[in-house]
Amino acid sequence: MKYKIGYVDEDPDQVLLYQMDLRDNFDVIGYNITKHMPISELIDQIYSSDIDMLMIDYFLVDNNVLLYNGDEVARKFREIKPQFPMIIFTNEQADAFPNVEIPNIIYDKVEANENLKHFEDILVKNIVDYKNLIGRNKVVLQNLINKGEEKGLNSEEKHRLIEAQLELYRLDKRTNEIPIHLYDITKFEKLEAAKTEALKYVESLKAK
Template sequence: MATYKIGYIDEQEAERIDFQNLMEDDEDDIVVELFEVTPETSMDDLLNQILDSDIECLVVDYHLSETGVRFEGSDLIEVFHEIRPYFPKIIYTAKEDKVIPEVENEIIYMINDKSIKQDEKRSNDFRMKLKTLINNYQQDIDEAKTRLEELTEKKKAYKISIDEENELFIHKKFLIDLDSRRTALPEVLNTQEYLSSLKETNLKVDEILKRIKDA
């Protein structure tokens, strides 16, 4: 049995209980961490709580302002998305038709209708969707790290091809972009080293193009 940890935000206690019950009905162990939100809650404070937690996916109710909260769930998701663009996240709402016009295009695929909890199959599909998002996210990170280490070590010992240089840069950028708050990076992801390597590769491309032109 796998274990997953999902953060959930809703201003209404009944909805929080419903979501916990929905997650408990799964064959895997889905732990729900509830984040309190009240009219006194600031978005910055809530974001810091989320970012400091160890959740693997974030699910947020859309209409938080219904009880006086100073922002909507979609606002929170959009700001969170700017910080951690690849992290699994869902806007959970009973008003899907109202949410879609209000969010950025790349957020739309993250919206899920609350009415699923009345349907066993759709509930199972929703839980599977959350678990798949988490698994795919972690797999992407693991694969990027592994390939980055392989290419970095290969580059130290041998010359690597332009295609491999490009792959190296893609994995570096992905890992750097996981969290825009990063200020210090491991040596293998150092921005200056990255830019220096990029310049070297551009020179290699220029040399190849020159040889083709002169041939």
């Protein structure tokens, strides 16, 4: 199974170039970029494209197609998915550096093309690290949910449950990475209260 990468570039030929260069290990998709389209429309396209990683060309205003550059696209998308793996592609790192909030996501196109295998390894590592982050928190969350339903949770475990939920929630501000029904910590408290009431009732019967 290939990882799916979204590539934002106003030049369809550049998208096609990376589709060819990365085709052995990745499915690279482009976006329907129209003249002067609002950035919100582009962000919606990216969000709904079900990608594993995002690549963004820095100079998007070159051909007067878009009125904003890649740093703005990255910033807007990070407002929704703050830790989602992405890179900004440029031929001139010095131009991009002052404007990109997280400089270590800037990659030189020439260097990537000269050492494609290393570049592919970087892409894979970013994707795998993000998926592992989600996976670890889901395992912690599910284990605590199971324990809460079976035995109840102590205060420390409830805190860990909330932290795991918040960590997953922060990964995607539009739709959470886990089903919303898992968030109800009160169900554990209700279960514990019900068990306590049942035990009290049994004890009262014994006393009669």
